[in-house]
Every structure is written in structure tokens, then in C-alpha cells.
Amino acid sequence: MNGTGAAADGSGGESSESSALRDTASRTFDAFRSGWETEIGDGFPLPTFSPATTRDFRVKSRATKVGDVAVTDLHGASAIRTEGPLNGVEDQVRMYVVQRGSWTLGARLARGEQTVRAGQFLIRHIGRPLHFETVPDTKAKVLVLPAALLTPLLGPRQSITGPADCAEVRLLAAHSNMIYETVAGLGPAGVQAAHSTLIELTKAVARRRVDDAEPQLASALAQAAKDLADSHLADPELSGTMLARELKVSVRNLQRSFAATGEPVTAYIRRRRLEEARLALSTPSGRLSVSELAAYWQFADSSHFIRAFKKRYGRTPTEYARSTVPPEI
Structure with missing residues (x-):
């Protein structure tokens, strides 16, 4: 996108089209950085991106912060790569859920490099800063979480991988998406509840099981079931039983979570x-x-x-x- 061409007088130089595209990318990156600083603020600094990334920055994202948890959804039409010195210590757990493309942690060919491909998730303890790189057209959800509450669940390798469409990830994704819509209006108690549910659902992903009887998870369970139902509306097998089976919860607890929304499962499907x-x-x-x-x-x-x-x-x-x-x- 930052190519060069012949100037109008025949001499070498940057074409006006390339210059305009570069300026557009620069403004897009500046808007992205400003939005990040506004929505996330201190505690979650942006890494240093490569010049090639900022020159061709075609990325859509949304991000929010709930206490010491940050949630970001990102869709990069262009590739993204960080570079530069890495100093200091990071004591975080990060979760990557990749729907499309791929996300690589660590420098190329470096020891400990790990790639999360489309349809996968990775939960990993990050003890020191790492570079990352994505391929063009990567779509992913990234959560930054407190290490103390989650590291004990990650085992000796300090990471867990699995399919992005598993029941536990569906629940976590549904809850994080609801947070985007509601966080601006939440009071202190609501923020604490949203934060606690994010932590519990991440633990559920690490353990590969959900405590569906936990009242705190009811809204996330109902939303995940709605999202799943919406993608199967023409399926003759769609029912509360099918949704419960796919989400690995009991039919009774699924019905109970819907009752809290004021609409039974069957009524939602028909509507x-x-x-x-x-x-x-x-x-x-x-x-x-x-x-x-x-x-x-x-x-x-x-x-x-x-x-x-x-x-x-x-x-x-x-x-x-x-x-x-x-x-x-």
C-alpha cells in the first residue's frame, strides 16, 4: 500500500495515490490508538507496531475494560506485526479465540513461538512481553486477565488450547459481547458481577466444564443459547434439548436461565x-x-x-x- 511510482515529470517519487492511501492508513491507526487509550486506558498499553503495519493499517476493533480484565475484538484486513525492544515483566493470562486467519505469539522461529489458527483458542500465561503477528483477514477475540486467579489451572505448560466452538468458549464469547453493550450503564455492583463472570467462564474453558447451576452464569448461558439458536433456526432438530446438549448443560438449567429473561426457550425460537x-x-x-x-x-x-x-x-x-x-x- 506504500508503493512508489513515477512522478508527473517522469522523475522517481511517491505517487499521489500512494501518498493518499498512506495518509488514510495513518489516520486510521491514530484513531485506533486514540480509541484504545480512551476505552482501555492505563494498565493495558499498546505494543509497538512495525512501520509496515502502521503504513497499511486496515483494522476494525472494539475494546472495553472491566476492572483488571480487558476484552478486544479485532478484525484485521491487513497483517499486523509488533517489533522493537521487549523489556520488563508481564504477569498476565491472555486468551486468544481466533475465528479466521491466524495469530502467532513470539518472534518468527524463536523458541516458544505459538500459532493459534482459525477455529482454535489459546489460554496462556505471559510472564514477559512477547511480539505477535497476524496474517491478513484475521478475526479474533483477545482477553487479558489477572494471572493469580487463572495460572494454577493452566498446568505445567502454562497454556491450554482447544476448539473455539466448544461450549465453554461459546458462553465466554456471549458474555463478553454482552459487556460491550452494557458496560457503560453498569454501576459498581454490575461491574463486579460482569468481572466475576468473565473470570468464572475463563476458568470453565480451562477446566473444560461449566457449572451450569451457578446463578451468576445464567445470563451468559441464555445469551449463548440464543446465539446458537439464531444460527440453527431452519434446523428441524432445534429445541431446548439440542441447545442444552451443544452447550453441555442440563435442560432444566437452560430453561431456568431463559426464565430469567422472561421468555421460554420455545417462545424465543418461534419468535x-x-x-x-x-x-x-x-x-x-x-x-x-x-x-x-x-x-x-x-x-x-x-x-x-x-x-x-x-x-x-x-x-x-x-x-x-x-x-x-x-x-x-
Whole structure:
């Protein structure tokens, strides 16, 4: 992105296009750094990035801090690499959940280098500063956590790896995503509860089991189940039993966690299926018939679908579809 080209007079020099792209990347990096300092502040300093990284900085991120825990979601269209002197001591546990691309800890070919690939997580004790590097189009969630509470669970290698789609990671991801939406309005008690739940869920990942009867985890369990249900709405097997099995919790405790939200599991699944059917009816082209929609969204038949739709939206599917047709000019 920081290439050179011929100047207008034929002499060597940086093209105006390259200069504009470099300036854009620089502004993007400055905005990223400013946002980090605003949201995270002291205690979680940014590392030193390589000049190549800051010259071609195409990264989207969001970050928040809950006490001594920092959570960051990052999607880098460009590669990211840190460099420079590494001094001092870091006594932290970091968790990396990589959805796409890869994240490498440690300098290339150095002893102790470790790469987390797409679909994996790594929990690792960091005793001294480490460089890291990502490939282009890497998407990951990174948590920085207090070492004292988690290091005893990591074993002699001081690290644990596993699949990113395991039940425990799903719960942790759901809870951390909820924190983004709610942290600004939390009082001291709410911040403490959010922090404690993050720690307990990280422990659950390390232990490979969740105490689903723990009341503190109810909201995270309900959200993880909703996220999972949303990705399986057209699946005929979708049910509370299936969600409980995938999340490795009891059906009773899953139902109890949903009860706290005021909506039973089955009601949530039906509501979301109706919402998706309504969106499909709003599509101007390629619209499915009522019977096709009923079958696709797992209603017993067209009559059941029509009754459920009218009860929720006050109109039949056909009436709703007609109302979305733009008037002819």
C-alpha cells in the first residue's frame, strides 16, 4: 500500500495515490490508538507496531475494560506485526479465540513461538512481553486477565488450547459481547458481577466444564443459547434439548436461565423464526410462498404458520407481503 511510482515529470517519487492511501492508513491507526487509550486506558498499553503495519493499517476493533480484565475484538484486513525492544515483566493470562486467519505469539522461529489458527483458542500465561503477528483477514477475540486467579489451572505448560466452538468458549464469547453493550450503564455492583463472570467462564474453558447451576452464569448461558439458536433456526432438530446438549448443560438449567429473561426457550425460537419469515416476506424478488415459508421455518403446516404470524403481527403473511409492495408510479 506504500508503493512508489513515477512522478508527473517522469522523475522517481511517491505517487499521489500512494501518498493518499498512506495518509488514510495513518489516520486510521491514530484513531485506533486514540480509541484504545480512551476505552482501555492505563494498565493495558499498546505494543509497538512495525512501520509496515502502521503504513497499511486496515483494522476494525472494539475494546472495553472491566476492572483488571480487558476484552478486544479485532478484525484485521491487513497483517499486523509488533517489533522493537521487549523489556520488563508481564504477569498476565491472555486468551486468544481466533475465528479466521491466524495469530502467532513470539518472534518468527524463536523458541516458544505459538500459532493459534482459525477455529482454535489459546489460554496462556505471559510472564514477559512477547511480539505477535497476524496474517491478513484475521478475526479474533483477545482477553487479558489477572494471572493469580487463572495460572494454577493452566498446568505445567502454562497454556491450554482447544476448539473455539466448544461450549465453554461459546458462553465466554456471549458474555463478553454482552459487556460491550452494557458496560457503560453498569454501576459498581454490575461491574463486579460482569468481572466475576468473565473470570468464572475463563476458568470453565480451562477446566473444560461449566457449572451450569451457578446463578451468576445464567445470563451468559441464555445469551449463548440464543446465539446458537439464531444460527440453527431452519434446523428441524432445534429445541431446548439440542441447545442444552451443544452447550453441555442440563435442560432444566437452560430453561431456568431463559426464565430469567422472561421468555421460554420455545417462545424465543418461534419468535425468531417468525421474524425471519417476516423479513423474507419483505424481499421484493424471489419471495417464497406461504407454504414454502412454513416448511422452511419448521412450522407444522401453513395453517399453524398463518395463525402464529397473525397473532404476532396482526396480519396474515399474505396481507403483510401485499403491504410491502411499493405503489406503482
